[in-house]
Amino acid sequence: MKKLPxxxxxxxxxxxSDQKIIEKVGFTRTISFEKAEDAEDGRIKVSFxxxxxxxxxxxxxxxxxxSMRQARLIFDRQNDRRIVNGQLRQVLFGAxxxxxxxxxxxxxxxxxxxxxxxxxxLIAEGDVAQxxxxxxxxxxxxxxxxxxxxxxxxxxxxxxxxxxYTFARDYYDDGIEPVATILKETPNSIIIDGIALFRGDxxxxxxxxxxxxxxxxxxxxxxxxxxxxxFPDERYSSELSTLLYFASRRNVKVTRTGPIMDGLGLKVxxxxxxxxxxxxxxxDLHLERPEDQKKLEAEAARYxxxxxxxxxxxMQEAKADGIGVGQYVRxxxxxxxxxxxxxxxxxxxxxxxxxxxxxxKDFGKIQ
Amino acid sequence: MREKLNWFHVAxxxxxxxxxxxxxxxxxxTAENIGTNGWFALVLTSMAASINIFLYWAVYRxxxxxxxxxxxxxxxxxxxxxxxxxxxxxxxxxxGSLIGxxxxxxxxxxxxxxxxxxxxxxxxxxxxxxxxxxxLYSIVKATTVFFLLSFWMNAxxxxxxxxxxxxxLTPFLFQGSERAHSLxxxxxxxxxxxxxxxxxxxxxxxDRKTKLFRGVLLGHLLISAAYVxxxxxxxxxxxxxxxxxxxxxxxxxxxxxxxxxLNRLExxxxxxxxxxxxxxxxxxxFASLSTLRHVFPRAKGxxxxxxxxxxxxxxxxxxxxxxxxxxxxxxLYFTExxxxxxxxxxxxxxxxxxNRKGRGIEA
Numbered sequence: 001m002k003k004l005p006x007x008x009x010x011x012x013x014x015x016x017s018d019q020k021i022i023e024k025v026g027f028t029r030t031i032s033f034e035k036a037e038d039a040e041d042g043r044i045k046v047s048f049x050x051x052x053x054x055x056x057x058x059x060x061x062x063x064x065x066x067s068m069r070q071a072r073l074i075f076d077r078q079n080d081r082r083i084v085n086g087q088l089r090q091v092l093f094g095a096x097x098x099x100x101x102x103x104x105x106x107x108x109x110x111x112x113x114x115x116x117x118x119x120x121x122l123i124a125e126g127d128v129a130q131x132x133x134x135x136x137x138x139x140x141x142x143x144x145x146x147x148x149x150x151x152x153x154x155x156x157x158x159x160x161x162x163x164x165y166t167f168a169r170d171y172y173d174d175g176i177e178p179v180a181t182i183l184k185e186t187p188n189s190i191i192i193d194g195i196a197l198f199r200g201d202x203x204x205x206x207x208x209x210x211x212x213x214x215x216x217x218x219x220x221x222x223x224x225x226x227x228x229x230x231f232p233d234e235r236y237s238s239e240l241s242t243l244l245y246f247a248s249r250r251n252v253k254v255t256r257t258g259p260i261m262d263g264l265g266l267k268v269x270x271x272x273x274x275x276x277x278x279x280x281x282x283x284d285l286h287l288e289r290p291e292d293q294k295k296l297e298a299e300a301a302r303y304x305x306x307x308x309x310x311x312x313x314x315m316q317e318a319k320a321d322g323i324g325v326g327q328y329v330r331x332x333x334x335x336x337x338x339x340x341x342x343x344x345x346x347x348x349x350x351x352x353x354x355x356x357x358x359x360x361k362d363f364g365k366i367q
Numbered sequence: 368m369r370e371k372l373n374w375f376h377v378a379x380x381x382x383x384x385x386x387x388x389x390x391x392x393x394x395x396x397t398a399e400n401i402g403t404n405g406w407f408a409l410v411l412t413s414m415a416a417s418i419n420i421f422l423y424w425a426v427y428r429x430x431x432x433x434x435x436x437x438x439x440x441x442x443x444x445x446x447x448x449x450x451x452x453x454x455x456x457x458x459x460x461x462x463g464s465l466i467g468x469x470x471x472x473x474x475x476x477x478x479x480x481x482x483x484x485x486x487x488x489x490x491x492x493x494x495x496x497x498x499x500x501x502x503l504y505s506i507v508k509a510t511t512v513f514f515l516l517s518f519w520m521n522a523x524x525x526x527x528x529x530x531x532x533x534x535x536l537t538p539f540l541f542q543g544s545e546r547a548h549s550l551x552x553x554x555x556x557x558x559x560x561x562x563x564x565x566x567x568x569x570x571x572x573x574d575r576k577t578k579l580f581r582g583v584l585l586g587h588l589l590i591s592a593a594y595v596x597x598x599x600x601x602x603x604x605x606x607x608x609x610x611x612x613x614x615x616x617x618x619x620x621x622x623x624x625x626x627x628x629l630n631r632l633e634x635x636x637x638x639x640x641x642x643x644x645x646x647x648x649x650x651x652x653f654a655s656l657s658t659l660r661h662v663f664p665r666a667k668g669x670x671x672x673x674x675x676x677x678x679x680x681x682x683x684x685x686x687x688x689x690x691x692x693x694x695x696x697x698x699l700y701f702t703e704x705x706x707x708x709x710x711x712x713x714x715x716x717x718x719x720x721x722n723r724k725g726r727g728i729e730a
Contacts, residue, residue, distance in 0.1 A: 008493075018482040086631060113476045116631050117622045165530075165623060173535065173606030327534040335403075335542040 026050045026081035029058065029143035033105050034094025034128045036064045044097060044105070046071035047129045050083065051141050058141040060133045068108050085112055089147045090120035091164075092183070094128045098196065098203035103171070106201065110168055117165035120150050123182045123196040123203060131185040138189065146190060150181065153192060159212055160195070160219055171201060174343060175326030179215075182206065197320040199344060205318035207311060214307040217272050218323045218354075220250030227276075229303050231283070236299050238283025243300065243358070246276025252328040257351075260333070261341060266350040268325055272308070274358045281363070288367040293360065301356040308354040316352070319344040325352065371574050376507045377566070377582025378589065379514045383646035384562035385590040386517070388469045388696075390640070393559050393594060394601040394616035400552030402544035403537045403607055406598040408556050413591035416560040420587060422711035423566055424580045430718035434571045436661045438714050441721035449662055455706070456658040460675055462699045463651030464682035467491050469692045470644040471683075473615065477634055488683045491645070496676040498649045499656065500669050503572050506649060513642035520639060521593050524600055527620060531603040545611060558700035559594055563587050564707035565650050568657045614689075652679060 030049040037045075047062035048071070061078060065071035076083055091109060093102050109115050124131055132142050139145075154161035162180040170178040177198050184193035195207040195215055207215045216222045227243040251271040258265025278287075278296070285292040315322055326343045329350075333341070389396075397405030430438050439448055471488045479487060498506050546552060566583045573579040601616050604623075613619050621633035652675050659671045686692040 018479045113618075116633075117619060118625055118630065165619075169604075169606050169609055172609035172612065174608065175534075176606075324534070327532075331534065331538050335539040338539075339543075 020082075020084070023053075024081055026059070026079050026083045027087035028083055028085050029087065029141065030090050030092065030132055030146070031068060031085075031088060031109075032092040032094070032124065032128045032132055033068070033097055033102070034092075034124075035097045035100075042066050045094075045129065047132060048072065048075050048083065049132050049141070049143050050079070051143060055140060055144065058143060060129075062129045062133075068105060085114045086116075088115050088119050089143060090122055090150070092122050092124040092128050092132070092146075093180075093203075095123055095125045095182070095196075095203065098123050098180075098198075101201045102203075103201035106164075106167070106171075109164060115164070117163065117168075119164045120147070121162045121164060121167045121180050122146070122150070123180050125182060125184045125193060127185075131183070131190065134185065136189060142190070146183065149190065149192070153181075155224075159192060159216070170324075171198075173324075173327070174338075175321070175328075175330045176324035177320045177322050177344075179322040182209075195322075197315060197318055197322045199318065199320045204320050205314055207314065211307060211311055214304065214311050215322075217248050217274070217304070218250070218270065218308055218311060220248070220323075222246065222248040225276075227274075227304070229300055231299065231303060236283075236303070237285055238281065238296060238299060240280070240282050241278055241296070241300065242280035243274070243276045243360070244279045246274050248272060248274045252325065254325075254328050254332045256332065260337070260346070262346065262349060264349050264351075266329065266346060268329070268350055268352045269355060270308070270325075270352065271355045272304070272357070274304070274356070275361055276358075277362050277364065278360045279364045287363050293363070297358045297360055300360075301358045304358065305354050305356045308356070312352050312354065316348045316350075319348045321347045325350070370504045372504070372507060372569060372572050372577050372579070372582075374578040374582035374585070376511065377569060377573070377577065377579055378586035379511050380507055380569075380646070380650070381563050381566065381583050381586025382590045382593075383510050383514055383517075383643050384565055384650045385560055385587065385647075386593075386643040387466050387562070387647040388473065388644060389559045389561075389700075390594070390597070390643075391473060391615040391617045393556075394598045394605075394610055395613055396559075397556055397598060398602075398607060398610040399545040400555050401548070402541045403539040404541065404602065405544075405556075406595055406602050407540065408553070409559065409591070409595050409598055412553065412557040413560060413587070413595070415557065416563060416587060416591075417584065419708055419711070420563055420566070420580070420583055422708075422715065423564065423583070426567070426711050426714045426718055427570060427579065429715060429722060430570075431722070432570055432574070433718070433721075435567050435710075435714070436658075438718050438721060441724070442717045452658050452662050456655040456662075457678075458699075458702065458706075459651045459655040459658075460678045461682050462703055463495075463648040463655070464679040465686060465692065465696050465699060466644060466651070467495070467648045467679070468683045468686055469696055470641070472686070472689055472692050473618075474637065474641075477618070477637055484687070485680075485683060489680060491648075492676050492680045492683075494645055495648050495652060495679060496672065498645070499652050499676065500672050503569075503653065506653065510646050513646055517639045517643050520636065521596065523621075523624065523636075524596060526624065527600050527604050530623070531600060533603060535603050535606055537607060543607065554701055554704060555697065557704060558697070560587070560591070561700050561703050561707065562647060562650070564703075564710065565654050567710065568654050648679070652676070 028048050029051050032047045034045045036043045043064045043066055046065050046068055049058050049060050051058045061075040063071050063074050136145055153159045159181050160179060167178045170176045180196045182193045182196050184191050192209055194209045195212055196203045197205040213225055213227055224245050229241050231238050253269040255267045256265055257267050260266050285296055330338050397408050401408040468488055471484050475484055498509055601620055604620055610616055621636050624632040655675055656671055686695055
């Protein structure tokens with residue numbers, strides 16, 4: 001009986017064989033996939049970026065391989081620490097690779113239990129490896145910089161937080177298509193350059209960065225957005241104004257006006273309500289007058305409506321329902337009808353109207 | 368005098384017995400077998416389990432609290448029953464063991480990938496032994512602590528609501544399942560609730576003050592509520608097609624947890640599932656132990672407990688991969704379901720006639 005504690009200790013302590021000592025592992029922060037220069041036998045260019053312990057610099061590996069794992073085996077042969085994916089924060093797909101479809105590579109990320117599902121999914125324009133391997137004046141490493149940038153931007157919800165979870169969720173859902181944020185390198189920064197619309201796993205169209213807020217409105221539920229309204233012509237009595245800290249709500253109503261199978265008998269009303277502060281205004285209206293305030297609200301609504309409609313036109317042309325109208329259409333149909341419906345096709349032909357209502361909470365410190 | 372259980376303890380115990388590895392894949396199992404809005408199937412199967420619990424209540428009432436063995440032996444002589452007892456005891460050991468081994472295999476997806484699974488299972492078996500050598504009252508006390516350690520996880524539900532959308536539930540009921548609707552499909556959903564039948568072995572540990580069946584039903588309803596809520600949230604959090612693809616939707620949803628100072632929280636949270644699986648294994652072993660004690664009343668000291676835990680460990684060698692483990696466990700759960708429904712149907716008439724016979728002698 002006296003030997004029992006000894007035996008127990010022997011058993012329990014031998015558990016220390018499976019260790020991961022933090023100084024002896026290399027944490028991948030960013031993985032990127034892009035087209036290889038000569039894309040023979042399905043090879044792509046895979047790059048890994050691992051921050052050094054100082055967090056100021058990173059180690060960068062890049063190679064041509066057929067999959068992420070194959071590339072990692074090559075990097076493992078070079079790196080003095082064991083590479084692990086547990087702290088992966090973002091994956092970048094080159095735009096031209098994304099146009100051909102990314103699911104093959106996406107699958108190996110989803111399958112890996114060590115990769116969390118909050119990893120940002122981003123599309124990068126230009127040379128992705130170069131974007132990742134550059135030093136930026138924003139300090140820290142490119143990986144850290146991107147992570148912070150996306151986190152800050154998605155706080156206001158105008159850029160959807162596109163991560164492994166949302167991308168896979170919308171990819172599998174037959175009533176919505178996935179979207180992803182686009183990044184681009186500038187001489188001294190990385191900039192968000194719009195939103196990529198997907199059909200299935202292919203990148204098919206792009207929402208320009210100036211319009212990303214309108215896309216956010218259409219997607220629903222902006223929490224604290226900023227909207228710069230640059231009234232274009234004489235049809236508006238104002239030049240420009242900026243709506244700040246606004247919150248939005250979206251309401252989708254689907255009515256069937258005829259046979260639905262070709263999408264023509266489908267009418268969708270998107271009702272957007274915005275409420276925020278107007279903290280910048282140039283124009284002829286006298287904002288101290290309630291009737292002018294109302295006029296401004298109506299003008300702003302008209303402006304937003306026009307923008308949203310042009311985004312919907314872009315999406316319809318690309319047959320990419322990135323805002324999930326299909327989920328609501330699905331709700332009005334029987335299962336058999338829905339399964340028969342070719343939603344991307346029907347979406348491209350559906351009549352989608354946007355109705356915008358803006359209420360301005362206050363006009364700042366001056367009347 | 369031996370301490371009797373309290374209904375609260377019984378509720379906690381039943382909750383923890385029913386709460387096991389099936390929880391990880393439950394949402395997928397409902398999506399695959401039942402289809403859209405499969406969470407509702409859990410409500411229906413939970414009701415079926417409640418009917419089964421009602422049958423055990425009938426056994427308890429009609430048999431006036433006599434134990435399983437007393438009722439059986441009032442009708443059939445002990446001799447021929449022994450092989451059946453041994454068979455049941457072996458079966459429960461196997462079931463408890465494979466639940467534990469399945470948990471080890473699943474947990475190795477997340478951590479300790481390079482450790483030998485049987486080594487981790489050995490530690491698991493030591494924990495089982497440590498609990499099993501105590502009397503039921505002590506097991507229940509430990510279970511209450513474990514219950515608190517795992518019950519708080521239900522409070523994580525609101526965290527997922529910001530990404531939860533009712534529209535993802537779809538208006539379709541039970542459509543788009545992988546296979547045609549079948550009894551097997553429904554039975555597979557039902558496996559989530561297997562475990563309440565062990566209340567049969569609590570009869571000798573309760574008296575009128577225990578209000579045994581209030582506890583059993585409450586525990587069952589509590590775990591049903593937890594399962595239905597979890598699966599319901601999962602259906603609105605993931606898309607339906609995605610649910611069918613995810614091996615363990617519960618682990619995936621936990622992966623989404625993040626604190627400002629800590630991410631990948633699921634590795635921490637996951638370990639709390641150890642306790643619920645531990646209690647499940649221990650209680651199946653307890654059923655086995657009760658049976659073996661009855662067969663070998665003169666066994667000394669901790670012999671039976673040691674034998675059981677050794678068998679649990681040995682049975683662990685039977686499965687090595689997730690596929691093997693899932694397949695075997697499914698077969699065992701189906702058998703256990705048949706036992707769960709079969710036993711009271713067998714015992715009710717026995718108890719009834721035993722009662723009449725007993726009264727006849729008295730008169």
